[in-house]
Amino acid sequence: MPQLEVDGAALTYDDEGPRDGGGVPLVFVHGWTANRHRWDHQLAHFAEKRRVVRLDLRGHGDSGGAGVKTVAELANDLIALLDHLKIERFVLVGHSMGGMIAQTIALAHPERVERMVLVNSIAKMAFSRGRGLLMAASTLVPFKLFVATNIQRAFAPGYPREEIRGYVRSSADTPREVVMTLYGAMRAFDVLDRVGEIQVPTLMIHGYHDIQLPVQQMLRMAKAYPDATVRIIDAGHELPVEKPAELTAAIDAFVTTG
Template identity: 80%
Template sequence: MPQLALDAATLTYDDEGHRDTGAAPLVFIHGWTANRHRWDHQMAHFSPHRRVIRLDLRGHGESTGSGARTIDELADDVLALLDHLKIDRFVPVGHSMGGMITQTLALAHPDRVERMVLVNSISRMAYSRGRGLLMAASTLVPFKLFVAANIQRAFAPGYPREEIREHIRSSATTPREVVMTLYAAMRAFDVLDRVPEIRTPTLLVHGYRDIQLPVSQMLRMATSYPDAVIRIIDAGHELPLEKPAELTATIDRFVTDPR
């Protein structure tokens, strides 16, 4: 289990698969309160054919540290890992907050991002005044209740309750400072006006039943992307867990498309 020591943090990551195929490595970036195992299905599928990397963001999973207060700072961590691994061109695949990190990387380093995949992610947090007040009020409830409420509503109806409870328990192990700081970072994230600058081929794949980041917000964002492919899957916000095989097949078709 390799690790990379950074300033005030240690990143745990996996670096697997073939390195001599000539294909740019896939870099899987998880979302808020999650960890690198969100991508187990994708790692198992792609590693026999190409190099694949995933990491626990600082303060998540088996990585340590806090201190990152913006999406830009998390993107810097990902880039530091890739520099450490001597990877120039890569294909980031980001879920939710990981998709925000992915867009940040594409904007800051367009020469290094060959193509990218955004899973249940958006370019700007947008909500009605009422929902905004509800989200602000939710930060005032006890921490475990705050985490449980957010994770519970991430899954579409019918997902096994015991599995949801396990994900709630896992998310609640993320330090409170990390959870609340990055919750604020996501709410502040806004690159929608810069999306037309992103010229790299992009796959936007979203769960139709996502109520955390509704599909309508993704479609509004999609109109700004110069070169985007859109796929809608019957799932909630946790697409990598709810429909892993369908998501993997969708990513595979996109990254192997020669266009």
């Protein structure tokens, strides 16, 4: 497991696949409380023909570090890694909070992003006042209950309970400071008024049953994008593990066109 030290954090990453041919590298970014293994299916598929990079974000998985307060700081970590790997241009694929990171990079470094795929992600969390109060109140319950509640509701009805429990355990291993701070960072994230500046072709793939970041919010965002393709899949919020083959096929079709 290679690691890169960035601002006091050892970031663990994978860099696999051929260096020549097959198009620009694919860069996969996981979401809140997850880790790089959310992308196992996609890595196995794409690394056969093109370079693929994925990382554990600061404070997640096998990466160290804490103290991160904003989505922009996570985006800076990723740019530091790509600079280290001498990857100048790339395709960004981000799930949930990873999609927020992707949009942040596309706005700050448009010349480096060839295409972008947003999986169950939005540009702004816009909920009713009642839902907002409920979300704020949820942070007052015991930490493990807070994590369990959020992760369990991320999956569509019918997903195997034992697998969900495994994801709950993995998420609860993320340091409390990281979990709670980034929960607030996601709620504060708002680039909705700027997404019209993102000129790169963008694929938005969303689970129909996503109640964490409802599909209606993604559609609101898609209207503001100059070049967006929308795909709705029969799944919940955790598309990379709920419907991995279908997601991989959609990404493959998108990155190999044009």
